[in-house]
Amino acid sequence: MRAIERLAETAERCDRYRAAALSVGFVPTLGALHDGHVSLFRRAKSECDRVAVSIFVNPTQFGPGEDLAAYPRPREADLAACREAGVDLVFLGAAGEMYPAGFQTWVTVDELSRPLCGASRPVHFRGVATVVTQLLSIVRPHRAYFGQKDYQQSLVVRRLALDLHLGAEIRVLPTVREADGLAMSSRNRYLDAGARRVAPRIARALAGARELILGGEEHVEAVVARLRSDLEREGGLRIDYAEVLEAATLRAFEGGLLRRGPGGIVVAVAAHVGGARLIDNVVIAPGPG
Ligand code: PAF
Numbered sequence: 001m002r003a004i005e006r007l008a009e010t011a012e013r014c015d016r017y018r019a020a021a022l023s024v025g026f027v028p029t030l031g032a033l034h035d036g037h038v039s040l041f042r043r044a045k046s047e048c049d050r051v052a053v054s055i056f057v058n059p060t061q062f063g064p065g066e067d068l069a070a071y072p073r074p075r076e077a078d079l080a081a082c083r084e085a086g087v088d089l090v091f092l093g094a095a096g097e098m099y100p101a102g103f104q105t106w107v108t109v110d111e112l113s114r115p116l117c118g119a120s121r122p123v124h125f126r127g128v129a130t131v132v133t134q135l136l137s138i139v140r141p142h143r144a145y146f147g148q149k150d151y152q153q154s155l156v157v158r159r160l161a162l163d164l165h166l167g168a169e170i171r172v173l174p175t176v177r178e179a180d181g182l183a184m185s186s187r188n189r190y191l192d193a194g195a196r197r198v199a200p201r202i203a204r205a206l207a208g209a210r211e212l213i214l215g216g217e218e219h220v221e222a223v224v225a226r227l228r229s230d231l232e233r234e235g236g237l238r239i240d241y242a243e244v245l246e247a248a249t250l251r252a253f254e255g256g257l258l259r260r261g262p263g264g265i266v267v268a269v270a271a272h273v274g275g276a277r278l279i280d281n282v283v284i285a286p287g288p289g
Contacts, residue, residue, distance in 0.1 A: 061127030195274025
């Protein structure tokens with residue numbers, strides 16, 4: 001495995017893979033890797049000839065007062081996890097190269113960036129869309145892999161790859177969970193023992209909402225009310241949002257009435273638990289009408 005710090009050297013090595021007719025799978029990350037990331041590496045490995053990973057704590061997707069400085073950066077452990085998963089190349093991006101002096105070009109994905117996390121983190125998706133565009137332009141992978149935990153991000157990335165003709169197939173893989181249901185996240189490291197006990201309530205509340213919908217509940221308001229009461233019961237958790245939206249567009253359901261087809265339904269939650277802001281979701285696949 002090669003760990004490369006320079007952007008040009010990364011691009012050149014990926015060019016060489018393609019010139020040798022080797023398919024390239026790419027997993028962009030912020031580092032602080034966990035089994036969710038490893039599942040993406042392994043899937044990329046099973047579908048592509050070479051796997052490239054980026055580890056870059058992208059400053060532009062963190063707003064003022066967010067956890068950019070505190071974000072964990074366990075470089076050696078991250079490199080060991082990549083090596084263990086059979087990754088071929090790790091690009092260790094540096095802010096100075098990604099955002100050189102005079103930088104002023106941004107990618108924004110308008111509508112999909114607005115609701116959910118976009119409402120409480122106004123610069124977040126502009127930062128994500130810009131860095132993902134940069135990374136896809138450097139690596140030029142055949143396929144790029146993302147986790148469903150960041151559902152809104154996966155829609156934003158799909159859209160920009162399509163709109164900007166970046167040529168990468170965007171693959172979104174299921175959320176990997178702890179035994180008690182908590183979605184794996186680098187930010188779970190912020191949870192102390194008490195918060196760690198509270199955090200799985202998010203996954204349980206989402207499962208409850210899913211059951212309610214599959215059981216025939218048609219009113220968004222009823223699902224949201226149940227979701228909020230399951231989340232808030234027993235305290236220790238502050239809701240940022242708890243919403244039920246059209247899965248393909250992130251639009252609200254007209255008249256507040258759920259319809260399963262053709263885009264499906266996403267139930268999404270962001271909540272503060274202890275020192276962490278955690279997100280999770282369930283997607284209910286399109287159904288008949
Ligand atoms: O999901 C993440 O880890 C980040 O948002 C990403 C896609 C690596 C962009 O910095």
